[in-house]
Amino acid sequence: MFSRIRLKTALKAAAAHLILSIAIAVFCAALVFGFWYPSPFDQLARGREIFLLVMVIDAVCGPLLTFIVFDRKKPRSELWRDLAIIGLIQISALGYGISSLMNARPVWIAFEGDRFRVVSVPDINLNQLHLAPESLQHLSLTGPKLLGVRLATNSDAEFKESIFLALDGVPPAFRPARWIQYEMQVQEIIKTARPLRNLLQKYPMQKSTLDKIAIQNNLHLDRLGYMPLLAEGTLEWTVIIGLEDGKPKAYLALDAWD
Structure with a gap:
């Protein structure tokens, strides 16, 4: 049974643990999405879903366990032991999740x-x-x-x-x-590469998006083409190709198949 005093101290400890977990999650996000799953591959390779699942579990379970076990009346050694066990569990789960993301990277x-x-x-x-x-x-x-x-x-x-x-x-x-x-x-x-006008005929509402891609790459629309882009679980993506160097210029969540 939680007394008012214990509830207050346990909430403070859990809040501190949550802040620390969020800070670690931000660092992990910079690693995962800055290097392994740069946009839009966080969607194409499902890195976003896996990361969110790992972070939600890690950020919820750790502070929740801290809230449950934290009690100033415990001997200091016992309290630190409990917190160390929680930290070890959380670090192990986080390490496993991040390792899984690395091993599944595009x-x-x-x-x-x-x-x-x-x-x-x-x-x-x-x-x-x-x-x-x-x-x-x-x-x-x-x-x-x-x-x-x-x-x-x-x-x-x-x-x-x-x-x-x-x-x-x-x-x-x-x-x-x-x-x-x-x-x-x-x-x-x-x-x-297929002529971009074919894509515009299929998706006329994407004209402004394609114009922006052309401007960003200092190219006329006639100097851009496209092809379907396949990824696990989806056929509805398109890669925009520069017709001068043959390299991708952008990726759009559009079905490019005729």
Whole structure:
């Protein structure tokens, strides 16, 4: 049973713990969204949902446990032991959550024939990473990088296998043996990109948004194209491509498929 005095001191301790938890959450947010999941990949790779779940659990459970156990009448050693156990539990849970976010981070924005695909660490068989060119064997810790993908053709010995793997949920962008430097496919990307007027016909209300993207990149709308952008669980994103350098200029939550 909480006395008025104990309730007051327990609330103060829990409030202090909550402030500390919020400060740690802000630091973690800067790490997660500043490096591993820069916008819009916090949405595309579902980093936002995972982070919020981890932080809510961490910021609620720690202060709540502190509120329950905090009692000035306890021997100092017992009180510190209880608080240390709570801190250890909270740090362990936070470490596990942040580690999970790091291990699920997006590492590539891969051009795959007529689309782009977001590739995250769990999509890749890390045992096959040595099959990629040496320069592509490092998985980014500072947001996804651009990647080219060599598609199998009819003349390739593994053509049928490649089709079966794709049908089984392992598209070429997930296979290190198919990775190549993005710069090697720039001309193909420029040629494949769909004219932006097609997107404007489908989404006329997006004219101002596209105008803003063009101005920010010092390009005319005619010098921008687009392709569908695939990520786990969604087909409704679009990547806007510069037709001069073949690089993504913006990502929009629009369905680019005809």
